[in-house]
Amino acid sequence: MARVLITGSADGLGLLAGRRLLDEGHDVVLHARNDKRAADTRAAAPGAAAVLVGDLAGIDDTRKLAEQATAAGPFDAVIHNAAVGYRERRRVVTVDGLSHVFAVNVLAPYLLTALVPAPRRLVYLSSGMHRGGDPDLADLQWERKRWNGSQAYADSKFWDTVLAFAVARRWPSVLSNAVDPGWVATKMGGRGAPDDLTEGAVTQAWLAVSDDEAAVGTGGFFYHRRSRPAHPAAGDPAVQDGLLAACAALTGVEIV
C-alpha cells in the first residue's frame, strides 16, 4: 500500500485518480482549494485519509499547503494534478502580481516539489497541448505579450513537463514523470471532449504506485501508459535550469 497525495482532487481527473487508488487499497490524501470544496471532496471520496485545503494561486497559501502536506506525509508519491484551463479571456493577475495560469499550473507544483519532503515518485499532469508550448523564458508572466489563453495554457503544460524532467535530472533517487491524460470530458476538457474519461485517470495512478517495469523509470512522458515523445526543448538542461531559476527568483525557494 502506498500513501499518495493528489493536488486539485475535488473534481475531474484528480478525483478519479484518487478514487481509483482508494479502490486499489492505497492510502490517499486529497486536496481542495477551500473548505467548501474540501467538504465536497470528502463527500465524493469518503475513503480518503485526509483532505488538505489551500488555494494554489497564491505563494503564501501554497507554502501553507506545503506545511499541511509535510505534516500529512511522508508520501510515497505526489500527483501534481491541479490546474486551470485555457479559457481565461484576459490575463488574470494573482495576489503576487503573477499570471494566474502560470501561478496555479507551474509555480504551485514547483513550490510543493521544493517544500514537501521528496517522495519516491512524482507525477506531473501535462497535456498534448504542451507540444505547442513556447520555450522562451523571457515573458513567463505575459506582461509584454498580447494575452492568448490557449497559448498561456499550452506554455504552462510545457513548463510542467520541463519541471518533471528537471526534477528527474536533479534528483536521481526520485522517479519523476509527466502525463498527457488525453482530452477528456471534465470541467476543463468540456462536454464534447473525445477521449475516454476513465482512461484519463489511469496513467497518473499507475505511475504513482505500479511496479511495472515501464512505471519505474524517470524523466518520461506518458499517454495511456505508453511512452511518448515530449516537446524536444523539455529535455534541454538549459531550459530546465532557466525555469528552476525563474521559479526560485519568484518564490525565494530553490530546487537544488
Ligand SMILES: NC(=O)c1ccc[n+]([C@@H]2O[C@H](COP(=O)([O-])OP(=O)(O)OC[C@H]3O[C@@H](n4cnc5c(N)ncnc54)[C@H](OP(=O)(O)O)[C@@H]3O)[C@@H](O)[C@H]2O)c1
Ligand atoms: N481534461 C482534459 O482534457 C485535460 C487534457 C490534458 C491535460 N489535462 C490536465 O489534467 C489535470 C486535471 O484536469 P481536469 O481536466 O481534471 O480539470 P478540472 O476538472 O478543471 O479539475 C482541476 C482541479 O484543480 C483544482 N484547482 C484549480 N485551481 C485551483 C487552485 N487555485 N487551488 C486549488 N485547486 C485548484 C480544481 O478545483 P475546483 O474543482 O474547486 O475548481 C479542480 O479540482 C490538469 O493538470 C490539466 O491541465 C486535462
